[in-house]
Amino acid sequence: MLRIKDLDVFYGKIQVLEGVNLNIEEGKVVVLLGANGSGKSTILRAISGIVDNLKGDISFQGSRIDSMRPEAIVSLGIIHVPEGRQIFPELTVYENILIGSYARKDRKKINEELEKVYTYFPRLFERQKQVAGTLSGGEQQMLAIARGLMGKPRLLMLDEPSLGLAPKFVEEIFRIIERINSEGTTVLLVEQNAEMALSIADYGYVMEVGRVVFEGEKDVLHDSEALKIHYLGLKYIS
Amino acid sequence: MVVQQLISGLAMGSIYALVALGVVLLYKTSDVINFGYSEMSMVGAFVAATLIISLGLPYPLAFLGALLFGALLGLFVERFAVRPMHKAPHISVIIMTLALFMIINGTAGLIWGHEGRAFPYKLNKDPIDISGVVISWDSIVIFSVTLLFMLSLFLLFKYTLIGVAMRAAAQNKTAAVLMGISVNRVFSLTWAASTAMGIGGAILIAPIIFLEVNMMQEILIKGFAGAVLGGFTSLPGAVIGSLLLGVIESLAGGYISSDLKSTFAFSLLILVLCIKPTGILGGKAIKKV
Numbered sequence: 001m002l003r004i005k006d007l008d009v010f011y012g013k014i015q016v017l018e019g020v021n022l023n024i025e026e027g028k029v030v031v032l033l034g035a036n037g038s039g040k041s042t043i044l045r046a047i048s049g050i051v052d053n054l055k056g057d058i059s060f061q062g063s064r065i066d067s068m069r070p071e072a073i074v075s076l077g078i079i080h081v082p083e084g085r086q087i088f089p090e091l092t093v094y095e096n097i098l099i100g101s102y103a104r105k106d107r108k109k110i111n112e113e114l115e116k117v118y119t120y121f122p123r124l125f126e127r128q129k130q131v132a133g134t135l136s137g138g139e140q141q142m143l144a145i146a147r148g149l150m151g152k153p154r155l156l157m158l159d160e161p162s163l164g165l166a167p168k169f170v171e172e173i174f175r176i177i178e179r180i181n182s183e184g185t186t187v188l189l190v191e192q193n194a195e196m197a198l199s200i201a202d203y204g205y206v207m208e209v210g211r212v213v214f215e216g217e218k219d220v221l222h223d224s225e226a227l228k229i230h231y232l233g234l235k236y237i238s
Numbered sequence: 239m240v241v242q243q244l245i246s247g248l249a250m251g252s253i254y255a256l257v258a259l260g261v262v263l264l265y266k267t268s269d270v271i272n273f274g275y276s277e278m279s280m281v282g283a284f285v286a287a288t289l290i291i292s293l294g295l296p297y298p299l300a301f302l303g304a305l306l307f308g309a310l311l312g313l314f315v316e317r318f319a320v321r322p323m324h325k326a327p328h329i330s331v332i333i334m335t336l337a338l339f340m341i342i343n344g345t346a347g348l349i350w351g352h353e354g355r356a357f358p359y360k361l362n363k364d365p366i367d368i369s370g371v372v373i374s375w376d377s378i379v380i381f382s383v384t385l386l387f388m389l390s391l392f393l394l395f396k397y398t399l400i401g402v403a404m405r406a407a408a409q410n411k412t413a414a415v416l417m418g419i420s421v422n423r424v425f426s427l428t429w430a431a432s433t434a435m436g437i438g439g440a441i442l443i444a445p446i447i448f449l450e451v452n453m454m455q456e457i458l459i460k461g462f463a464g465a466v467l468g469g470f471t472s473l474p475g476a477v478i479g480s481l482l483l484g485v486i487e488s489l490a491g492g493y494i495s496s497d498l499k500s501t502f503a504f505s506l507l508i509l510v511l512c513i514k515p516t517g518i519l520g521g522k523a524i525k526k527v
């Protein structure tokens with residue numbers, strides 16, 4: 001569904017991704033693991049078209065998207081739920097969710113979608129008139145996901161959805177991601193919580209300072225010493 | 239007498255409010271303060287006058303025509319002066335708006351000359367007298383048009399998808415882009431709306447003051463002041479601050495000295511800001527600039 005070939009990304013003169021190759025099959029949950037600063041978010045940003053300086057190619061369902069404008073990429077159904085939630089704090093919960101549908105042409109289906117999203121997140125339904133900045137951290141994360149779902153994702157990219165959340169919320173969010181995937185949406189998941197992420201993933205990539213250093217099926221990754229070494233950085237300790 | 243002063247203060251304050259709304263709108267979405275705003279507005283008043291004189295258009299049509307001109311002028315300035323600077327620091331864009339001020343003022347002087355002239359439209363209806371309080375038709379027109387502008391803004395931002403998108407973009411550009419919102423489009427629309435609003439103010443005030451190339455400068459300063467008084471990042475705040483400024487000014491003019499009315503109003507502004515630095519409805523302290 002999505003294929004990245006030899007991707008390099010620069011921020012100014014600094015190269016932060018080097019020769020990244022990645023392949024996401026339709027219907028799967030693919031997880032992207034790696035230490036802080038290894039370039040996980042940058043991969044998502046590159047796919048979304050919001051990095052200025054990139055080389056290599058990114059294709060979605062066979063066509064190149066790497067020089068498309070971000071609006072056009074969103075219209076293809078590639079939806080990016082960014083790191084740190086990034087909700088619109090002064091809009092109401094409802095307005096935040098609604099704006100997630102901005103790029104959609106099928107306006108008549110929006111209400112249907114809204115109902116569906118509220119069944120995923122009943123808590124947001126209760127708070128739909130509330131200003132989003134006053135939601136708790138966990139609720140804001142749910143809102144960010146709900147907003148993403150309104151864009152009718154074919155590929156949903158979630159950047160550290162469990163960051164800073166209590167275990168109860170983490171559980172809830174992962175259950176929802178599983179459900180979204182089981183209803184047909186392909187998911188690219190960036191996570192620090194490797195254990196949890198691998199529990200719902202089909203395939204995974206491990207990154208280290210701008211490169212993919214390991215990839216494999218969920219079970220392989222799960223048992224892999226390489227994962228522990230690279231992801232937890234154990235080799236620097238021992 | 240007090241009521242009379244109040245009404246003329248509110249009328250003047252409404253003009254400041256239109257200008258303040260345009261200023262704050264632009265600042266909220268793009269962090270830019272447009273010092274060329276007075277001149278862009280002034281040009282609109284001349285366009286309205288020209289439409290009345292040369293094309294013989296009735297006042298309301300000339301008004302709408304000038305608003306349309308304003309929207310186009312805003313789009314033009316955004317596209318060819320602001321957007322090319324998108325990588326420049328905000329302060330450079332703000333200085334660029336000073337250049338706009340000089341360019342437009344000079345060009346307008348060349349076209350229309352520097353002496354004042356009467357706006358070619360004056361309501362000749364008798365003022366309304368409600369038990370001793372006289373309300374001129376000019377004020378009534380000012381109130382109604384200002385209300386109409388505010389209502390349209392409110393409906394736009396509250397009930398249309400593009401309006402909500404504009405607010406979203408004002409709060410978080412990156413997230414807005416990830417929603418598929420074109421930030422350029424939001425900027426264009428904001429410049430169009432803001433310019434049209436200032437022109438509305440200029441046309442409303444033109445029959446009361448003279449049509450003249452420097453006519454909107456003091457009003458822009460008052461609009462800035464009203465906006466700051468209200469909190470600068472709040473649209474309702476901008477309206478409240480401007481109305482307050484108009485009323486204070488009018489009362490000071492009536493009871494203290496009409497030469498000192500601005501002096502008094504601005505001294506009060508400084509006082510208020512010393513007591514509440516974020517303005518009446520402003521939440522957080524003003525960033526950047």
Ligand SMILES: Nc1ncnc2c1ncn2[C@@H]1O[C@H](COP(=O)(O)OP(=O)(O)OP(=O)(O)O)[C@@H](O)[C@H]1O
Pocket residue numbers: 011012014016034035036037038039040041042043083
């Ligand atoms: N806007 C930027 N300008 C310059 N450097 C940046 C920018 N954004 C990220 N970087 C750098 O690029 C590298 C990769 O960042 P990225 O955010 O992709 O990492 P990450 O794997 O998502 O990390 P984390 O787990 O902490 O979120 C880091 O070294 C970071 O400092």
Ligand SMILES: [Mg+2]
Pocket residue numbers: 040041042083159
């Ligand atoms: Mg990251």
